[in-house]
Each structure stands twice: as structure tokens, then as C-alpha cells.
Amino acid sequence: MGGVAWTEEEDHLLKKCVEQYGEGKWHRVPLLAGLNRCRKSCRLRWLNYLRPNIRRGTFTDEEVLLIIKLHNNLGNRWSLIASRLPGRTANDVKNYWNCHLSKKLNKVHNKDDPTISPVTTSNQQVGRFTAHHQFQTLTSISGSSSTGPHEEQTSMIHLEDMYSLELKQVGSNWKQIVCGGEEEDGQNEVNKFAPEFEYEDTKIKAGGEIRSMDNNWGCWEDLIFDMDL
DNA sequence: AACTTATCCAACCGCCGCTAC
DNA sequence: AGTAGCGGCGGTTGGATAAGT
Numbered sequence: 001m002g003g004v005a006w007t008e009e010e011d012h013l014l015k016k017c018v019e020q021y022g023e024g025k026w027h028r029v030p031l032l033a034g035l036n037r038c039r040k041s042c043r044l045r046w047l048n049y050l051r052p053n054i055r056r057g058t059f060t061d062e063e064v065l066l067i068i069k070l071h072n073n074l075g076n077r078w079s080l081i082a083s084r085l086p087g088r089t090a091n092d093v094k095n096y097w098n099c100h101l102s103k104k105l106n107k108v109h110n111k112d113d114p115t116i117s118p119v120t121t122s123n124q125q126v127g128r129f130t131a132h133h134q135f136q137t138l139t140s141i142s143g144s145s146s147t148g149p150h151e152e153q154t155s156m157i158h159l160e161d162m163y164s165l166e167l168k169q170v171g172s173n174w175k176q177i178v179c180g181g182e183e184e185d186g187q188n189e190v191n192k193f194a195p196e197f198e199y200e201d202t203k204i205k206a207g208g209e210i211r212s213m214d215n216n217w218g219c220w221e222d223l224i225f226d227m228d229l
Numbered sequence: 230a231a232c233t234t235a236t237c238c239a240a241c242c243g244c245c246g247c248t249a250c
Numbered sequence: 251a252g253t254a255g256c257g258g259c260g261g262t263t264g265g266a267t268a269a270g271t
Contacts, residue, residue: 003240003264027256043257044240079259094260095238 048089055087
């Protein structure tokens with residue numbers, strides 16, 4: 001283990017203590033329970049192992065799909081993801097992701113370019129973005145492609161009908177990003193090659209996925225990874 | 230059978246945000 | 251405003267075990 005393993009006696013003392021005094025006040029637990037463990041260790045042991053209704057064992061297909069979906073939407077916020085999976089702990093979800101899913105996903109993502117993770121929609125690859133803080137809703141994607149020596153392709157990504165991104169694919173890489181806002185004085189407000197930009201409270205950064213925070217899966221469904229798990 | 234390598238997962242560590250003072 | 255103490259979180263570690271040679 002990563003540290004000193006808990007004994008049955010320690011588990012019993014901790015369980016008894018939490019049942020008697022309730023969760024919280026973890027700084028008092030080692031003293032109340034008579035344990036030679038720090039507050040964090042006690043809390044973790046309770047949350048990940050001793051708490052009632054904890055589900056152990058292998059993850060079901062439904063759980064795996066939900067984890068993937070939630071991870072796309074929330075990132076590495078394991079406690080939030082675990083809260084959607086009854087009986088599963090954040091540590092379990094995190095371990096499962098690190099041991100099983102991240103490797104499989106990396107295999108899929110890194111097929112062509114290790115710096116770009118492809119997202120597919122209607123068989124059209126559009127690259128990926130990360131939206132931090134409040135995520136904007138993806139409303140539509142349109143694209144055009146020209147078949148030339150470099151096979152250049154352009155995709156427009158529209159966010160809440162207010163803001164749009166333009167991706168250009170040169171060869172096998174998505175390199176250029178053009179960010180546009182509402183038209184002003186007939187000129188489209190454009191920042192070329194922006195690695196990231198902010199719109200109101202939303203920061204959108206190149207290199208991740210477009211995400212929605214409002215549980216509106218309808219938009220996201222079109223962007224689900226084309227994965228072979 | 231003996232050894233090496235890979236995988237899994239419980240536990241630890243350091244950081245962050247919140248609250249009280 | 252600054253600080254200490256706390257709970258909570260995500261990243262990392264390392265021992266146990268399985269799989270491979």
C-alpha cells in the first residue's frame with residue numbers, strides 16, 4: 001500500500017467513533033477514537049472504505065460510460081463524478097480512470113497527433129477545446145473542406161449564437177484558431193491564433209474539449225468520442 | 230520454479246478555499 | 251487585512267498481486 005495499512009481493530013474503532021459522534025470534526029476523531037492516525041487518514045478511511053452503502057467490485061458498462069461522459073464534461077473533478085455514481089467513491093473512480101480508461105482513451109487520441117485529441121461529429125473531425133469556469137453551450141458546428149495538396153479544412157464552432165471559433169486543419173494537425181465575436185462596425189472582432197480567450201466569465205482555451213455545464217446533454221451527444229472501448 | 234515486469238488500489242501528501250478570530 | 255485551523259480535493263506513491271518470460 002501507499003502507507004501503513006489499517007487493521008481490523010483500527011477500522012472498528014473508527015467506525016464506532018463516527019457512528020457515535022457523526023461525520024465531520026475530523027481533527028477530533030483520532031483522539032476520540034484512540035487512533036494513532038492523522039485526521040486526514042481517518043477521514044479518507046471512512047469515506048473510501050468504512051462508510052455504509054459503498055459499492056465495491058468491477059464497474060458496470062453503464063457506470064463506465066457515465067464516467068467517460070462526466071469526465072468529458074467536468075474534467076478531473078472526481079468527487080463530482082463519484083456523486084453521480086451511487087456507492088462509488090472519488091478514489092475508486094479516480095483509480096479506475098487512471099488504471100483503465102485514461103490509457104484506452106490516450107490510445108484513441110494519440111493515433112495521429114499526440115497534441116490533439118480528436119472529437120468527431122457526423123463523421124467530421126473538428127479538434128478539441130477546453131472551456132474553463134462557466135462553460136458555454138455548443139449550438140452548432142459547420143465545416144468546409146478543400147482537397148488540395150495540404151488537404152486544408154476549416155470548421156466553425158458556434159457557442160450560444162454569440163461567439164464562434166474557427167479551426168483550420170493543415171495536413172494532419174489542427175493548428176490555427178480564429179476566435180470571433182459579435183460584429184462591430186461591420187468588422188468581425190477576430191483574434192487570430194489565440195491560444196485562449198475570454199468571453200464574459202468564460203475562458204476558452206485551445207487544446208481541450210467543448211463542454212456544457214448546464215446538463216444539456218443534447219448538444220454534447222453530438223460530440224461524444226468515437227471510442228472503441 | 231525463479232525472476233522480472235505490469236497492474237491495481239489503499240494510503241499519503243500538498244494544495245486550496247472557507248471560516249473564525 | 252492577515253493568519254491559523256479546518257475540511258476537502260486531486261495527484262502521487264509504493265506495496266501486494268498477477269502476468270509474463
